[in-house]
Amino acid sequence: MATETASGLSDHLRGVTVTTVACLAGIAAALVSASLPVLGVGVDAATNRLALLVVAAAVFVQIPLLKILGVEIEDFGIKDNLYVAFMTFTLWFISYGVILSANLR
Numbered sequence: 001m002a003t004e005t006a007s008g009l010s011d012h013l014r015g016v017t018v019t020t021v022a023c024l025a026g027i028a029a030a031l032v033s034a035s036l037p038v039l040g041v042g043v044d045a046a047t048n049r050l051a052l053l054v055v056a057a058a059v060f061v062q063i064p065l066l067k068i069l070g071v072e073i074e075d076f077g078i079k080d081n082l083y084v085a086f087m088t089f090t091l092w093f094i095s096y097g098v099i100l101s102a103n104l105r
Contacts, residue, residue, distance in 0.1 A: 028058065046100055
């Protein structure tokens with residue numbers, strides 16, 4: 001295929017895949033944080049540090065998922081890993097903040 005190189009995904013497709021998975025993982029982590037009975041969406045949920053463990057788990061789950069999707073994670077440097085963690089945390093922070101503000105369940 002024209003978009004694939006001998007080593008797998010093209011640079012553009014690799015970037016789109018990594019960004020999409022990181023953003024969706026952040027949103028999924030926010031939904032999991034809101035649905036956990038320990039955290040919930042109450043006033044105390046905003047200060048509970050257990051939600052950060054959910055985000056950390058979402059970051060670590062992405063590595064095997066990206067490998068399954070064809071991204072060569074062996075080529076990841078510190079910049080790539082920080083990007084994945086930052087995008088996941090940012091989308092979690094925004095999504096969970098909206099959920100806590102709206103008191104949705």
